Amino acid sequence: MSSTPTTTGSSPLARAAAIAAAFAIVGGVIVVPLASVFFEALAEGPAAWWRAIAHDPDTRHAIWLSLTVAPVAVAFNTVFGVAAAWLVARFRFPGRSLLISFFDVPFAVSPVVAGLAIVLIFGRQGLLGPTLEWLSLKVIFSWPGLVLATTFVTLPLVVRELIPVMEAIGPEEELAAVSLGAGGWQVFWRVTLPNIRWALLHGIVLANARAMGEFGAVYVVSGHIAGATDTMPLRVEKLFQEYRTPASMAVASVLASIALVTLIVKFVIERRIEAEFHEREGLAPPADSPAVASLAIASPKEAVA
Amino acid sequence: MTPESAISIPLDGIRLDNELSLDESLSGLPARRRRAEVLPGFGVSGAITGLVVTALVILPLAVLVLRAASLGPAGFVAAAWTPRARAAYAVSLGASVAAAAISSTLGLVVAWVLARINFPGRRLLDSLVDVPLALPTAVAGLVYSTLYVEKGWLGRYLVPLGFQGAYSRAGIVLVLVFVSLPFAVRVVQPVIESLDRDTEEAARILGASRLQTFFKVVLPAILPAVLTGFALALARSLGEYGSVVFISGNMPFKTEIAPVLIVSRLEEFAYAEATAIAVVLLLLSIGLLVVVNVLQQRVARAAQ
Structure with a gap:
């Protein structure tokens, strides 16, 4: 997302060449692979695609698991x-x-390393292993481990969306509400939340996309057991390893569709944020810190009002 | 940067926040000092934040480091510095540096076009840059491995030319470029947008050629941002697992990256070795995080 530039200076030919280069780069690196997911997934027709998705119990379970782990x-x-x-x-x-710098750590650490750290705490030989066994609770190779790993990798996404927005808005309205006698929850529900709702939604959408797609951390903590702890991305890998590439592509196409819907929703929310900040006179749109935003699936928003 | 200089940023003019590190941009207006006494929720939000950060970030990493430390210096080196591990670091670093360099270069072109030229389809191109951020890495790995095999869409043209894009180091680089391209674009793009074009015009009027203007005027101004993009792309690439595991073939000493080695050690229940290698990787990524922060401050200063 960026403001519309005014084109000046360079010759039309140079401009055309530059635009062509940019399209070639984005096309070759991003669009061709993305398009091929759908082509490969539907290569044997929609019926085969549907069979691969809906008639394989392990795949069905993986879809269900992803849909329960990510929202939590x-x-x-x-x-x-x-x-x-x-x-x-x-x-x-x-x-x-x-x-604040601790909030960034999950972006910098390899998901595999994060998964390993969780295993070292909750695994059978881990720090809490004996205690968990005594309580007959299972974290690793089980649903709670998946949630933990997914929460870790998505940890910075919501908070990093909200901090710049709340900073840009400032505490004045909340201070006014308090001075008029509002309680803590009243301030939150009536003042803070309406002000941050689009940014919050933006963060939630991004966190959800990342949660649905997480592979490395989940791979390590899940034990990738088919029909039990395989999420959709793990199922993609399992099918690929079993030389069932068409079925793998079918599951991948579902994930790719989720990603595309995410980007569309993200685009719409960003327009809303822009519009809302233009309404607030004299307030520039919040600018994400690029180091952070770009490490996530967020992208820095406009720098210029 | 002092808190006082942060205050001087006009809120209604150009915001430089995204060139500043977060902390600098947040530092205190005098009125805000009163908040702690007036606004509610310090205790609750502090408790939630403290609990989550301790349990989810500090504790796991501390356990990881302590586990590695318990091996003792000799034991740590023996576990982390085996020939296979050394080969994996080399493949990881080599592929990541190559991918970050390619991403930075291609990303600069894309960022420049998006920031400077208005054309039909610009918004679409801008949105497409975000695709790798939203697409699960497993999907990227799967697709790249099928694109570049002998019968794949691109492989059928490239393999006869001698380019093996699947199950090779080149394949690792290819998929890492996909994964890291948005970082390279998104860090540089706002900086190019905020560049003062008068300086470039002045250089041209004074007789500098286009290339001279670029290398003497533009590049010095955007270099810290390009380097930040490079470092971020590198950090992302070093830790990447999901996409590489599909395309690399994971041959020890040849195409095995460090995260893949960690996983395979873990699957053999060789916890000590997995932990030691993980700590090496952890130190590398935290080192890169520090470098990124330093670069960000340079970017902020350059923007002033």
Whole structure:
């Protein structure tokens, strides 16, 4: 997303060449692979595609598992993101900048390393292994482990969306509400939430896409057991390893469709955010910190009002 | 940067926030110092945040590092520095550096076009750049491996020319370019947008050629951003697992990257070795995070 540039200077020929180069790069690196997912998935017709998706019990289970793990992880991150953004954007306290840099750690760490760390805590030989066994609770190779790993990798997404927005809006409206006698939850539901709702939704959409697609961390903690702990991306890999590429492509096409819908929703929300900030006179759209936003699936928004 | 200089950023003019590190852009207006006493929720939000960050970020990484430390220096080196591990670091680093360099170069072109030229389809192109961020990496890996095999869409033309894009190091680089391209574009794009074009025009009027203007005026201004994009692409590539595992063939000493080695050690229940290699990778990525932060400050200063 960026503001419309005014074209000046260079010759039309140079401009055309530059545009062609940009289309060739994005086309070759991104569009051709994306298009081929759908072509390959539908190569044997829609009936075969549907059979691969709906008639394979392990694939059905993987779809169901993804649809249950991702929302829970996203819900955790929504609560965490709102709380953490409120803390960091509205209060000054010692250790604040250190805390903010901790929010970024999941972006920097390899998902495989994150998965391993979770195994070292909750696995049978892990720190809490004996305790969990005594309680007969299973985290690794099971649903809670999937949720933990997914929550870890998506941790920064919501909070990083909210901090710049809450900073840009400032605490004045909330201070006014408090001075008029509003309680904490009233301030949150009536003042803060309406102000941050689009940014929050943006963060949730991005976190959901990442949660649906997470592979490395989930691969490590899940034990990738077909029909039990395989999520959709793991199922894609399993089918591929079994030389069932068409079926693998069919599942991949579902994931790719989710990704495309995510991008469309993201685009629409970004337009809303833009519009809303233009309404707030004199306030520039919030600019994400590029280091963070770009490590995630978010993209830095406009730098110029 | 001092808090005072942050205050001087006009809210209604050009915002430089996204060239500033978050902390700098947030630092205090005097009125905000009162908040802690007035606004509610410090305790609740602090408790939730503290709990989550401790349980999910600090504790796992601490356990990882302590596990590795418990091996002792000799044991750590023995576990982390085996010939196979060294080969995996080399493949990981080599492929990631190559991919980050290619992404930075291609990303600069795309960012430039998006920032400077208005043409039909610009919004679409802009949106397409985000695809690798939303597409699951497993899908990317699957597709790339089928595109570049002998009978694939691209492989049927490239394999006869001697280019093996699947089950090779080149394949790792290819898929890492896909994964890291958006980072390279998105970091540079806003910086090009905020460039003052008068300087370029002045250079041209004073007789500089297009190339001279680019290398002497534009490049120095955007170099910190390009380097940041490179570092981010590198960090992303080093940790990447999902896409590479499909396309690389995972041959030890040849196409095995460090994250793949961690997983295969883990599957053999060789926890010590997996942990040691993970710590090496962790230190690399945290080092890169620090480099990115330093570069960000350079970007911020250049934007001033």
